[in-house]
Amino acid sequence: MTSTTTTLPTRSPSDLGVDARGLLALVDGLEATPGVEPHGLVVVHRGAVVARGWWAPYSAERPHLVYSVSKSFTATAVGIAADEGLLTIDDTVISWFPELDAEVTDERTRRMRLRHLLAMASGHRTETLDRAEAQDPTNVVRGFLLTPPEAEPGSVFAYNQPCTYTLAEVVRRASGTSLVGYLRPRLFDPLGVDVAAWQRDASGAELGFSGLHTTTDAVAALGQLHLQQGRWGDEQLVSAAWVAEASRSHASTAHEGSADWQQGYGFQFWVSTHGYRADGAYGQFSLVVPEHDLVVAITSQTTDTRALLDLVWATVLPALGAGGSADDDARLAARLGALTLPGVAAPTGDGAASDDTTRGAETVGAPAAGTWTVAAGGDQPGLTAVEVTTEGTPTLTLVEGDHRLEAALGLGEWRTTGPLATWAEQHGDHLLVDVVFVETPHRLHLDADRGTGTVSVRWRTAPLHGPDLRTLRAPGPDDVATR
Numbered sequence: 101m102t103s104t105t106t107t108l109p110t111r112s113p114s115d116l117g118v119d120a121r122g123l124l125a126l127v128d129g130l131e132a133t134p135g136v137e138p139h140g141l142v143v144v145h146r147g148a149v150v151a152r153g154w155w156a157p158y159s160a161e162r163p164h165l166v167y168s169v170s171k172s173f174t175a176t177a178v179g180i181a182a183d184e185g186l187l188t189i190d191d192t193v194i195s196w197f198p199e200l201d202a203e204v205t206d207e208r209t210r211r212m213r214l215r216h217l218l219a220m221a222s223g224h225r226t227e228t229l230d231r232a233e234a235q236d237p238t239n240v241v242r243g244f245l246l247t248p249p250e251a252e253p254g255s256v257f258a259y260n261q262p263c264t265y266t267l268a269e270v271v272r273r274a275s276g277t278s279l280v281g282y283l284r285p286r287l288f289d290p291l292g293v294d295v296a297a298w299q300r301d302a303s304g305a306e307l308g309f310s311g312l313h314t315t316t317d318a319v320a321a322l323g324q325l326h327l328q329q330g331r332w333g334d335e336q337l338v339s340a341a342w343v344a345e346a347s348r349s350h351a352s353t354a355h356e357g358s359a360d361w362q363q364g365y366g367f368q369f370w371v372s373t374h375g376y377r378a379d380g381a382y383g384q385f386s387l388v389v390p391e392h393d394l395v396v397a398i399t400s401q402t403t404d405t406r407a408l409l410d411l412v413w414a415t416v417l418p419a420l421g422a423g424g425s426a427d428d429d430a431r432l433a434a435r436l437g438a439l440t441l442p443g444v445a446a447p448t449g450d451g452a453a454s455d456d457t458t459r460g461a462e463t464v465g466a467p468a469a470g471t472w473t474v475a476a477g478g479d480q481p482g483l484t485a486v487e488v489t490t491e492g493t494p495t496l497t498l499v500e501g502d503h504r505l506e507a508a509l510g511l512g513e514w515r516t517t518g519p520l521a522t523w524a525e526q527h528g529d530h531l532l533v534d535v536v537f538v539e540t541p542h543r544l545h546l547d548a549d550r551g552t553g554t555v556s557v558r559w560r561t562a563p564l565h566g567p568d569l570r571t572l573r574a575p576g577p578d579d580v581a582t583r
Contacts, residue, residue: 107332108147108320113429117424118424119423123151133407135404136407136408137402139155139316142396144320147393156514157514157516165312165384165574166380166384167381167384168310168378173378174267174268178214180283180286180338181282188214200242211252214270215367217267219366220351221254221365223255224260240265241265264308265309290332292317295313299311310381310564323387327388349371357406360409372409375390375391382541382561383401394420396412401542441536443525443534444525466526469489469491471485474555483569488531493508500568507521519539519573522534532546533546540573
């Protein structure tokens with residue numbers, strides 16, 4: 101697989117006046133901040149990559165579910181389609197769905213334009229996905245357009261998944277192909293993005309608002325394309341006029357969260373305290389900071405995205421233009437080349453796994469083979485049993501109904517099998533296993549108790565799509581998703 105950085109040069113930080121100590125502080129902070137689990141990092145300054153690394157078992161070539169960063173890719177597809185004359189953002193939404201014209205009678209809905217959907221300003225005051233699906237479980241667009249907005253389109257912001265889903269459907273209708281099919285020659289191929297798989301709903305349509313699996317490099321390339329006003333090498337992939345519109349605030353978000361969420365919303369990009377960003381659940385970011393000629397791409401797992409952004413602003417921005425040394429460059433390169441995530445947590449006094457990732461190596465013994473029934477009240481109700489075999493290559497099997505997910509069992513180290521990575525340790529009667537679904541942000545903690553014959557199951561962060569473990573990977577051509 102080709103990495104997107106083949107289309108961007110790599111430079112030592114000091115070559116560009118960047119103090120590598122600031123980038124080292126970012127890496128240290130990502131590892132030390134409670135609740136933040138980093139997976140991938142790419143820093144681009146003045147058009148060159150100055151830092152790039154992945155925490156094992158994650159890797160450069162592996163796709164990663166980027167959640168709502170998907171929205172920014174969908175918006176870019178709208179921009180390209182507008183540049184090609186396939187649509188205009190002042191088109192009414194209903195004009196793209198003539199089969200619904202007789203049903204959609206609400207006047208505000210009929211005045212809704214594509215620009216309102218791009219800005220999350222459909223006139224609805226809250227998220228409408230559940231209401232849209234209740235209206236029509238098989239057709240999100242129809243359900244959305246039959247859910248009347250409470251205010252005039254363009255007058256109020258509400259983060260609203262059907263806005264983006266509808267935009268994706270407009271691109272599909274305008275282009276006559278899928279979203280990935282449309283973007284492949286126009287965006288992904290020019291950027292060098294080989295890996296781009298999108299979750300689809302039961303109708304076979306890409307979700308648009310989420311579900312894109314792609315690399316951290318691709319997330320960086322999207323940001324760099326926008327930083328370069330839509331130009332990539334000798335090609336203008338999307339117009340500079342579109343980038344200017346996408347990156348400025350069209351809807352007030354003054355009442356949203358903290359400062360980085362209060363600066364306004366563009367066309368499927370958030371305006372930040374510094375620049376603007378593509379922003380996905382659990383810490384997927386493409387941070388675009390034009391005033392510093394900077395892009396920072398992060399894939400991760402965290403529920404404290406504010407802390408993650410604050411860390412970038414506090415460490416990277418002061419390092420720019422501060423000068424640097426070859427010795428610090430070398431330290432950074434060595435650090436980035438040896439990144440790894442900690443494995444399972446050590447058990448607490450009552451035998452349950454704690455959130456403390458400090459492991460007592462002296463208590464770790466050989467793994468116990470066996471079959472454990474999943475204890476009631478776990479985080480993954482469909483998981484019924486966990487099996488471990490130790491003859492030959494130790495193997496973990498997750499039993500979910502009629503489906504069995506098998507992976508080599510990593511004993512005190514990460515072992516990757518397809519989309520699964522495992523790390524196991526035996527502590528007394530407890531076999532602790534962490535299962536990382538390496539094409540997503542998510543990690544599953546297992547605590548198998550030999551005394552009770554049961555295993556407790558806990559997600560570090562719960563997946564937002566799909567109820568089944570086998571769906572936690574980049575989708576293939578025949579896969580569909582329910583959400």
